[in-house]
Amino acid sequence: MSDPRTRELAIAVRGLNKFFDEKHVVRDLSLEVRRGEIFGFLGPNGSGKTTSIRMMCGLLTPDSGSGTCLGYDILREADAIRRRVGYMTQRFSYWEDLTIRENLDFVARLYEMPQRTRVVDEALERLGLAARQHQLTATLSGGWKQRLALAACMLHEPELLLLDEPTAGVDPNARRNFWEELHRLAARGISVLVSTHYMDEAERCHKLAYIANGRLLAQGPVDEVVRFQGLSTYSVRGEGVTTLASQLERMPGVDQTVAFGSVLHVTGRDAAALEASLRELAASRPDVQIERIETSLEDVFIHLVAHASEDAGGGS
Amino acid sequence: MSRFSFSRWGAIVRKEFIQLRRDRITFAMIVVVPIMQIAVFGFAINADPRHLPTAVVRAEQSEFTRSLVAALEHSTYFDVVEELPDEEAAREALARGRVQFVLNIPADFTVRLLRGERPAILLEADATDPAATGMALGAVQPLVSAVLAKDLRGPHAALENEPPAFEIRVHRLYNPENITRYNIVPGLMGVILTMTMVMMTAMAITRERERGTMENLLATPVLPLEVMTGKIVPYVAIGLVQATIILVTSHWIFGVPFLGSPVALYFATLLFIACNLTVGITLSSLATSQLQAMQMATFYFLPNILLSGFMFPYAGMPRWARWLAQLLPLTHFNRIVRGIVLKGNTFADMVPHLWPLALFMLVVMGIATRFYRRTLD
Numbered sequence: 001m002s003d004p005r006t007r008e009l010a011i012a013v014r015g016l017n018k019f020f021d022e023k024h025v026v027r028d029l030s031l032e033v034r035r036g037e038i039f040g041f042l043g044p045n046g047s048g049k050t051t052s053i054r055m056m057c058g059l060l061t062p063d064s065g066s067g068t069c070l071g072y073d074i075l076r077e078a079d080a081i082r083r084r085v086g087y088m089t090q091r092f093s094y095w096e097d098l099t100i101r102e103n104l105d106f107v108a109r110l111y112e113m114p115q116r117t118r119v120v121d122e123a124l125e126r127l128g129l130a131a132r133q134h135q136l137t138a139t140l141s142g143g144w145k146q147r148l149a150l151a152a153c154m155l156h157e158p159e160l161l162l163l164d165e166p167t168a169g170v171d172p173n174a175r176r177n178f179w180e181e182l183h184r185l186a187a188r189g190i191s192v193l194v195s196t197h198y199m200d201e202a203e204r205c206h207k208l209a210y211i212a213n214g215r216l217l218a219q220g221p222v223d224e225v226v227r228f229q230g231l232s233t234y235s236v237r238g239e240g241v242t243t244l245a246s247q248l249e250r251m252p253g254v255d256q257t258v259a260f261g262s263v264l265h266v267t268g269r270d271a272a273a274l275e276a277s278l279r280e281l282a283a284s285r286p287d288v289q290i291e292r293i294e295t296s297l298e299d300v301f302i303h304l305v306a307h308a309s310e311d312a313g314g315g316s
Numbered sequence: 317m318s319r320f321s322f323s324r325w326g327a328i329v330r331k332e333f334i335q336l337r338r339d340r341i342t343f344a345m346i347v348v349v350p351i352m353q354i355a356v357f358g359f360a361i362n363a364d365p366r367h368l369p370t371a372v373v374r375a376e377q378s379e380f381t382r383s384l385v386a387a388l389e390h391s392t393y394f395d396v397v398e399e400l401p402d403e404e405a406a407r408e409a410l411a412r413g414r415v416q417f418v419l420n421i422p423a424d425f426t427v428r429l430l431r432g433e434r435p436a437i438l439l440e441a442d443a444t445d446p447a448a449t450g451m452a453l454g455a456v457q458p459l460v461s462a463v464l465a466k467d468l469r470g471p472h473a474a475l476e477n478e479p480p481a482f483e484i485r486v487h488r489l490y491n492p493e494n495i496t497r498y499n500i501v502p503g504l505m506g507v508i509l510t511m512t513m514v515m516m517t518a519m520a521i522t523r524e525r526e527r528g529t530m531e532n533l534l535a536t537p538v539l540p541l542e543v544m545t546g547k548i549v550p551y552v553a554i555g556l557v558q559a560t561i562i563l564v565t566s567h568w569i570f571g572v573p574f575l576g577s578p579v580a581l582y583f584a585t586l587l588f589i590a591c592n593l594t595v596g597i598t599l600s601s602l603a604t605s606q607l608q609a610m611q612m613a614t615f616y617f618l619p620n621i622l623l624s625g626f627m628f629p630y631a632g633m634p635r636w637a638r639w640l641a642q643l644l645p646l647t648h649f650n651r652i653v654r655g656i657v658l659k660g661n662t663f664a665d666m667v668p669h670l671w672p673l674a675l676f677m678l679v680v681m682g683i684a685t686r687f688y689r690r691t692l693d
Binding site for chain 1: 321323324326327330331334335338339527528529531532533534535536537538
């Protein structure tokens, strides 16, 4: 931990690359996560999020690139990283044929924690599962399993949490509780890197990174990511507007249209051309209301994905 | 690189025992498989079949022919179930599988015998399964001599004095009564250990990978070596329990003698278990699913059971097959077990079969460590 800069950074990686056989899964990934920050990691399925997370905590060796995690080298000091990082896998990966208590106890033993019984008791208490501690884990519902997994990867009091799609398949109420818990942890100085598909979750992060086809497309705080793309967006509201989508997309300045129920979001990079096209539409269709709105994160991401596949020559 | 930790290793061992206790089917298999196999091989399978259905075609009735048929029945190899009129009926009975043997006594048998013309008796056998008829056929010749010795008395005694061209004396060592289970039941020990040890370890480790829990384990400070060795400890215990079940039942239920030292046997058994566990670990490193692990275990198991001398005599195999058999741990373990149990072999007698086991274990362990994936890539 000689470099003072790395002491402020929970994760700092540069130029990470990973190939699975011929497939280039992660391309030149560089990102920084500051301590006490909730960092959202977004991208479509198969974009390389899980592979990136695995490389950051030393579970996978990158083919090229370097970096530190909590100040430790990801290539040489994976053991030290494992002791200080809590990793929650995408799929529930605790033992379903062990009871809730046995799972926590096993994890505590693996980290060789002193006062194991007390630590496990407290974790069960916090979880609210003390009464059901002798129940087999297989009998828990999805939401409870996810809470148990978080409790288990928090047991050794890690300084950094790597959460791989922790809320996939969890109901909205449980998701909200989960995020409140994440913010409480961040307030205590714990850094969190969380991958997600949900836009509402992305907006609750301090910072974001968006990855597609293994390439990092955007990085920064939410509003900055939105602003940086320089997009203008209008909402088109009215009876049957969704049928206008294909007509609009042929007009100059319109890059994309996204339907949200009976509202159409029309987005483009060339603000002047977009405005002209929409004025033309308003003249021919007086029944629709057209209004300039703020570009949402979702509009930005849809735009990013569309352009990522253009860059990759049609994309895969 | 951190050091091996016994407390983390202990945590893995503990977890494996808890999971094993909850896995009722595996638990039942550990106990039921040896008992079931031993019952099948001990009671049901018999390489020296007796009471084989036999028909007689008798063209004449005389004291000699009556005592010959009686002698056949007394040997317990033959049960005379039918008297048939002629050769044609005899062939039909054989073709249809109604009888295994037909004894054909010609019309002038007694007359020619008394004239000293050495008449022939034809014994036809359904030899489609040589194993089923071989032993019985071997018993026929001495039987005929015995009949002649008994009946050629008084005025005909001179006929018996004629010396036979040669004599075959059979002297069976270790199993004078030729009891199949003396050979099979100790042999089962190695077979059952191979089957359960290889399959169970291969599946136990692949299961962690298949369920995604291996990723979780690797993300903790636990070392792969701790995971591997911790996971196989319960199986060493299981192997010893199975070996004990087999030894106890073979001795107390099947009356197989136990001439050697139990300490020597358990020592060899531990080494053999270690061989199989290294194979299991290697297979688990190669397999991506439990199904694949099981297929690979079967692939390993088959040549072992066929070539090791458990099913078919080693001496009867061609050179290349014997060479292959020498590479298999089961071949050596079978010889060690039979040596200790039936011949009272000592440690010194075992050495020629102990070192190939040790060598096998070291080589496979080298392969296993090479293939075992520390990280996920």
